[in-house]
Amino acid sequence: xxxxxxxxxxxxxxxxxxxxxxxxxxxxxxxxxxxxxxxxxxxxxxxxxxxxxxxxxxxxxxxxxxxxxxxxxxxxxxxxxxxxxxxxxxxxxxxxxxxxxxxxxxxxxxxxxxxxxxxxxxxxxxxxxxxxxxxxxxxxxxxxxxxxxxxxxxxxxxxxxxxxxxxxxxxxxxxxxxxxxxxxxxxxxxxxxxxxxxxxxxxxxxxxxxxxxxxxxxxxxxxxxxxxxxxxxxxxxxxxxxxxxxxxxxxxxxxxxxxxxxxxxxxxxxxxxxxxxxxxxxxxxxxxxxxxxxxxxxxxxxxxxxxxxxxxxxxxxxxxxxxxxxxxxxxxxxxxxxxxxxxxxxxxx
Numbered sequence: 001x002x003x004x005x006x007x008x009x010x011x012x013x014x015x016x017x018x019x020x021x022x023x024x025x026x027x028x029x030x031x032x033x034x035x036x037x038x039x040x041x042x043x044x045x046x047x048x049x050x051x052x053x054x055x056x057x058x059x060x061x062x063x064x065x066x067x068x069x070x071x072x073x074x075x076x077x078x079x080x081x082x083x084x085x086x087x088x089x090x091x092x093x094x095x096x097x098x099x100x101x102x103x104x105x106x107x108x109x110x111x112x113x114x115x116x117x118x119x120x121x122x123x124x125x126x127x128x129x130x131x132x133x134x135x136x137x138x139x140x141x142x143x144x145x146x147x148x149x150x151x152x153x154x155x156x157x158x159x160x161x162x163x164x165x166x167x168x169x170x171x172x173x174x175x176x177x178x179x180x181x182x183x184x185x186x187x188x189x190x191x192x193x194x195x196x197x198x199x200x201x202x203x204x205x206x207x208x209x210x211x212x213x214x215x216x217x218x219x220x221x222x223x224x225x226x227x228x229x230x231x232x233x234x235x236x237x238x239x240x241x242x243x244x245x246x247x248x249x250x251x252x253x254x255x256x257x258x259x260x261x262x263x264x265x266x267x268x269x270x271x272x273x274x275x276x277x278x279x280x281x282x283x284x285x286x287x288x289x290x291x292x293x294x295x296x297x298x299x300x301x302x303x304x305x306x307x308x309x310x311x312x313x314x315x316x317x318x319x320x321x322x323x324x325x326x327x328x329x330x331x332x333x334x335x336x337x338x339x340x341x342x343x344x345x346x347x348x349x
Contacts, residue, residue: 020249020260022064022322023242024210024222026053026192027233028184031078040136040161040172042074042085050074050085055253055321059195059206060214064323067207071196077184077226081176086114088134088196089168095200096169098135104154108139112198114171115214117221119191120181122245124219127191128181130155134169136162142181143218155179186228189245191221219247235259239266251322258322271320278328282312285335292342297349301338308335 029050036044052074056067070089075082090096096112109115113133119126125146131139138160141151160173177183184190193213198205208214210222225241227233233241238254239261249262258274260267286309293302308331315331318324 020251020262021220021247022211023246023250023252024053024055024213025238025242025252025254026075026222026224027051027227028075028077028082028224029227030186030229031076031083035078035080036076036083036085036172036174038083038159038161038172038174040163040170042087042170042172046076046083047074047085050076053209056196056207056209057211057323059197059208060212062212064211066321066323069196069198069205069207071194071207073194073209075224081174081178082118082180082184084116084171084173084175086171086173086194086196087168088112088114088170088198090198090200091167092200093164093166093169095202096134096164097199098133100133100137101135103137104139105137106139106151108133108137109197110199111137112169112200113196115193115195115197116173117191117193117195117213117218118175118180119218119221120184120188122189122191122223124191124221126181127218127221128155128179129215130158130160130173130175132160132162132171132173134162134164136160184226186226186231188226189241190224190226191218191245192224193218193221235268236266239268253322271322271325274325275320275328278325278332279312279316282308282328282332282335285332285339289335289338289342292339292346297345298342301342305335305338308338 031046032049036046052072054072056071058065058067072087074085098111100108100111108131111133113131116130117127126144128142140155142153143149157176158179160171163170194209195214196207210220212220223242235254235257239259243261251260258269258271289305292298311331315324315328
């Protein structure tokens with residue numbers, strides 16, 4: 001996370017005490033009208049009101065790299081419990097691994113499946129975990145703390161249905177409050193993580209809804225906020241909500257706004273401006289290195305410079321994200337290293 005720390009420090013002018021953790025944040029809307037029917041289709045009107053979360057990361061990767069498995073989830077709640085819809089986009093649904101058929105089989109993770117974690121206390125210690133594979137086989141357990149995992153615990157009323165289509169497989173699930181750590185009230189903040197396991201490519205691939213979130217790392221779960229019927233969550237409010245539980249320093253996206261918080265203070269900035277600043281610096285450094293490479297003694301560095309510029313052009317076309325800003329910073333530092341390497345060789349010759 002050190003690279004994002006440097007980027008965001010420069011962009012905001014806020015001196016951070018440590019590298020910030022990139023947080024995931026999702027607003028859970030209340031059900032409007034008729035609640036979804038859990039049939040694995042996600043075609044009820046209620047789902048149209050739910051926000052869509054698409055910002056997944058490569059599973060168990062220390063740097064927050066965007067996930068290669070296209071995945072998204074939606075979530076709703078009412079007086080009865082939480083409704084969750086997950087779409088797992090899949091190029092080869094015929095190759096989905098679907099071996100496990102018996103309830104609570106510990107090997108379910110070896111199938112194409114989902115692990116779903118809820119931490120109602122938002123303390124990164126205890127959680128309830130629910131697992132569903134692509135053919136609807138289920139498993140569950142709960143964790144009390146780092147030393148106590150209750151694998152013999154099972155929820156009594158939660159349900160999940162799945163469907164497999166031409167380019168995706170879908171989960172629709174309902175978790176009654178009785179099977180969860182607590183009943184969420186309006187304005188509550190919980191921690192949450194969804195991990196996807198996939199094998200259709202011939203080997204394991206994984207994606208997570210939060211950086212490094214998973215079975216053994218609940219402190220890295222993202223956050224969900226239970227929104228009221230007439231509640232609007234602005235970036236300022238998102239910052240205040242996350243500051244209740246998240247350990248500082250941290251950064252998060254709220255809509256199109258980047259939030260950076262440390263030492264009790266928040267800075268809201270435009271990621272696009274940071275991106276423009278990084279490109280401007282890279283362009284300047286690149287021009288200096290290109291001029292030096294005209295000399296025969298330094299032509300050997302032209303290939304690396306061209307590679308940097310190619311990567312920049314790719315990033316220029318991509319949507320601006322914190323992960324993208326980190327990659328830009330890496331390219332800038334590579335360019336700067338080339339500049340000083342050439343300068344050092346010039347001084348020695």
